[in-house]
Amino acid sequence: MLFNSIEFILFLPLVFGCYWLIPNRKLSYQNLLILVASYFFYGWWDWKFLGLILFSTIVDYSIGIFLSRSHKKIARKLLLWISILVNIGLLGFFKYYNFFIENFTLAFNSIGIHVNQSSLNIILPVGISFYTFQTLSYTIDVYRQNIKATHSFLSFAAFVSFFPQLVAGPIERASHLLPQFENARKFDYKNAVNGMRQILWGLFKKIVIADNAAEIVNQIYSQSGEVSGNSLALAAFFFAFQIYGDFSGYSDIAIGTARLFGFDLKQNFAFPYFSRNIAEFWRRWHISLSTWFRDYLYIPLGGSKGNILKKIRNTFIIFLVSGFWHGANWTFIVWGGLNALFFLPLLLTEKNRKYLNNVSDNSNIPPFKVFMQIIFTFSLTCIAWIFFRADSVHHAFEIINRIFSKSLIQYSGIDFVGTRFHPLTVLVLICLFILVEWLGRKQQFAIEHFRFYRIKSLKYGFYYLILLAIFWFNGSPQEFIYFQF
Amino acid sequence: MKRFIKLTVLFLIPVVLFLFGLGFLAGGTTDPFYLRFTSPPQKNLIVGTSKSAQGIQPEVLEKELGIAFYNYSFTVSHSPYGRSYFESIKKKHNKEKGGTFIVSVDPWSISSYCHDPNDESQFRERNSCVAITENVNAFPNYEYLYKNLDGNYRHILIKANDKILLHNDGWLEVFDIDMSSEEVQKRVTKKVKNYRSKYLQQAKLSQVRLHYLEQTISYFKEYGKVYLIRLPVSSSIYAIENELMPDFDSIIEPMIEMSNGYLDMTPFNRDYIYTDGNHLYSESGAKASQFIADWMNGVSRNLKPSQAE
Numbered sequence: 076m077l078f079n080s081i082e083f084i085l086f087l088p089l090v091f092g093c094y095w096l097i098p099n100r101k102l103s104y105q106n107l108l109i110l111v112a113s114y115f116f117y118g119w120w121d122w123k124f125l126g127l128i129l130f131s132t133i134v135d136y137s138i139g140i141f142l143s144r145s146h147k148k149i150a151r152k153l154l155l156w157i158s159i160l161v162n163i164g165l166l167g168f169f170k171y172y173n174f175f176i177e178n179f180t181l182a183f184n185s186i187g188i189h190v191n192q193s194s195l196n197i198i199l200p201v202g203i204s205f206y207t208f209q210t211l212s213y214t215i216d217v218y219r220q221n222i223k224a225t226h227s228f229l230s231f232a233a234f235v236s237f238f239p240q241l242v243a244g245p246i247e248r249a250s251h252l253l254p255q256f257e258n259a260r261k262f263d264y265k266n267a268v269n270g271m272r273q274i275l276w277g278l279f280k281k282i283v284i285a286d287n288a289a290e291i292v293n294q295i296y297s298q299s300g301e302v303s304g305n306s307l308a309l310a311a312f313f314f315a316f317q318i319y320g321d322f323s324g325y326s327d328i329a330i331g332t333a334r335l336f337g338f339d340l341k342q343n344f345a346f347p348y349f350s351r352n353i354a355e356f357w358r359r360w361h362i363s364l365s366t367w368f369r370d371y372l373y374i375p376l377g378g379s380k381g382n383i384l385k386k387i388r389n390t391f392i393i394f395l396v397s398g399f400w401h402g403a404n405w406t407f408i409v410w411g412g413l414n415a416l417f418f419l420p421l422l423l424t425e426k427n428r429k430y431l432n433n434v435s436d437n438s439n440i441p442p443f444k445v446f447m448q449i450i451f452t453f454s455l456t457c458i459a460w461i462f463f464r465a466d467s468v469h470h471a472f473e474i475i476n477r478i479f480s481k482s483l484i485q486y487s488g489i490d491f492v493g494t495r496f497h498p499l500t501v502l503v504l505i506c507l508f509i510l511v512e513w514l515g516r517k518q519q520f521a522i523e524h525f526r527f528y529r530i531k532s533l534k535y536g537f538y539y540l541i542l543l544a545i546f547w548f549n550g551s552p553q554e555f556i557y558f559q560f
Numbered sequence: 561m562k563r564f565i566k567l568t569v570l571f572l573i574p575v576v577l578f579l580f581g582l583g584f585l586a587g588g589t590t591d592p593f594y595l596r597f598t599s600p601p602q603k604n605l606i607v608g609t610s611k612s613a614q615g616i617q618p619e620v621l622e623k624e625l626g627i628a629f630y631n632y633s634f635t636v637s638h639s640p641y642g643r644s645y646f647e648s649i650k651k652k653h654n655k656e657k658g659g660t661f662i663v664s665v666d667p668w669s670i671s672s673y674c675h676d677p678n679d680e681s682q683f684r685e686r687n688s689c690v691a692i693t694e695n696v697n698a699f700p701n702y703e704y705l706y707k708n709l710d711g712n713y714r715h716i717l718i719k720a721n722d723k724i725l726l727h728n729d730g731w732l733e734v735f736d737i738d739m740s741s742e743e744v745q746k747r748v749t750k751k752v753k754n755y756r757s758k759y760l761q762q763a764k765l766s767q768v769r770l771h772y773l774e775q776t777i778s779y780f781k782e783y784g785k786v787y788l789i790r791l792p793v794s795s796s797i798y799a800i801e802n803e804l805m806p807d808f809d810s811i812i813e814p815m816i817e818m819s820n821g822y823l824d825m826t827p828f829n830r831d832y833i834y835t836d837g838n839h840l841y842s843e844s845g846a847k848a849s850q851f852i853a854d855w856m857n858g859v860s861r862n863l864k865p866s867q868a869e
Contacts, residue, residue: 539574
């Protein structure tokens with residue numbers, strides 16, 4: 076079920092009503108309702124893969140229980156590895172099997188050993204990368220004794236399958252979300268209103284910004300062999316907003332929806348395109364995944380401690396694995412590697428933690444230097460996104476070559492026949508979007524609070540204006556990009 | 561909680577009313593098909609592809625024959641003969657006896673573009689409005705608007721295309737286009753290029769489509785008279801159609817036998833003008849409709865088609 080579908084518009088109020096109308100708001104009934112609703116939500120897409128979620132839930136719940144009972148180091152380690160193997164095994168089979176087979180076949184064939192390729196027609200279950208990482212973090216935390224294992228299967232199953240964040244995150248930690256399933260939730264008016272506001276903003280990001288940008292990007296990429304450098308640069312710019320609007324929009328809707336049920340999910344995007352360097356960008360982009368890799372991979376590897384070689388190694392590992400997490404394609408791996416290259420100079424000169432505060436904290440007009448830093452960082456991310464969007468690494472290099480050629484300044488008329496709006500219209504929408512995001516950059520999400528909210532007519536007028544924009548400027552519906560991960 | 565629900569409901573009431581009201585504003589300029597899903601079920605139908613959608617004018621037929629026809633034709637992508645179109649036609653028909661039906665035929669409407677021309681799961685119309693709209697007789701038709709406008713609801717308020725108008729009788733009028741010979745030639749060249757490079761390469765006669773054409777005629781026969789028409793096209797498009805199916809008439813021979821008459825208008829191709837080589841210009845459409853009406857009159861008076869012509 077998609078957040079921007081009529082099915083969800085009917086589903087959400089129904090579940091919301093039932094949830095808060097449960098007599099005495101009995102916790103177990105509420106959790107059961109969330110579990111059933113979540114399985115229904117997921118099953119709407121493909122019920123056959125519900126078994127996978129259930130399997131992953133049972134495995135990690137059981138391992139958690141065994142870990143809590145076991146005090147022997149070897150046994151605990153064994154249990155941890157079972158969880159890792161099961162979760163990574165599921166991910167590996169459904170997501171990476173064909174990639175490895177194809178590449179091994181290619182490698183063997185290139186050295187003269189003929190190997191028959193036997194790829195399988197595997198469908199990637201939506202959200203598998205997200206819920207396997209969530210359950211895995213639970214087991215690791217129990218193993219590390221950072222949290223206690225839960226004995227309530229219902230709470231744990233609801234935690235794993237919680238529908239707002241099941242298919243595209245944010246990837247929640249058990250330490251943060253699981254206790255919320257084990258304690259009574261109470262309805263908070265302000266929180267619920269904020270949730271609705273965040274859903275509205277998320278829909279705007281997805282439907283107006285991402286979907287319109289996607290149409291232009293698709294149009295240019297479909298003729299990438301013929302168009303000039305400036306068109307490809309335009310596509311890179313629009314793709315940056317497509318992926319941001321798409322993914323952060325989804326996160327906003329997920330977090331907002333969770334708020335309606337009395338849950339608090341962690342912020343997943345903190346205005347990343349206003350970052351002053353790449354390190355800051357990675358603290359603000361897909362925060363739940365970055366921190367996951369930081370806590371469960373980077374720090375165990377030694378983090379930024381140790382000699383230079385170790386720092387370089389750890390940086391590359393985390394970025395390459397992060398890239399590979401996104402998809403079984405070399406383009407994602409190169410994307411990760413490129414970000415590591417952008418990040419390394421900052422790490423080695425110890426400037427990676429230079430910008431921990433909000434950009435231009437005291438003024439809405441940034442100093443020129445800061446402005447240029449933002450533009451430079453954004454440009455680097457746009458270059459990296461080319462690999463993320465391209466069909467192959469070769470394709471990405473072709474695009475970059477063309478962008479940095481004479482054709483960057485040549486006029487080329489592209490026929491945007493298939494798009495709903497002219498790129499200039501979409502550009503204006505993006506500029507307005509950037510303005511609103513900039514004004515709200517110190518908050519959890521851009522429209523969380525504005526001074527003019529004190530005047531009711533202005534506040535509601537603003538909401539209606541966003542709705543009107545969604546109605547008028549909606550792009551051709553596209554599936555959420557992160558569903559494929 | 562109560563306050564939250566109250567405010568949310570109050571906030572959403574204008575939104576719901578606005579969306580509800582939109583349905584009443586949708587009409588002949590929303591898109592080229594919507595209006596056809598809003599009329600009540602009809603007694604007399606015209607079925608076929610865009611050639612008949614643009615070329616056969618019910619108003620002209622009614623003047624001549626005194627029969628109120630409804631043009632339930634779409635496009636070659638939406639309504640080639642097949643299960644989807646057949647089911648939709650049955651829903652649009654009011655099941656009254658004594659009806660009159662015009663079935664427009666041409667090689668494209670019985671061809672498939674997929675590898676196996678009889679594989680229904682690959683038929684091009686499987687996701688079209690004709691296939692996915694369950695209710696074809698509702699006004700406003702919210703199901704159609706939701707399923708087929710792809711969220712593009714602003715086209716209800718502003719014209720999607722200022723050169724087309726779908727009339728209440730189902731006729732799709734294309735107007736205000738440059739009909740100078742150079743512009744027409746440009747459009748014909750483009751159309752011919754498209755048909756040659758794209759459709760002609762892929763199109764194959766489909767026995768399944770032929771079967772559904774037969775089913776459609778057989779269904780109509782239960783309720784009245786059925787006339788088969790092959791509308792005129794420009795000579796260049798006609799040449800492509802002949803390459804695709806040189807023996808078209810013999811292929812549809814059994815259907816001709818079932819019908820109350822078959823009018824092949826391609827011998828008169830030169831008598832008409834076309835917007836793009838494939839579709840009759842509105843004035844020519846009126847002329848062709850008049851010709852069809854005269855012919856039907858002749859047939860119903862038991863004259864041979866050749867005499868009626």
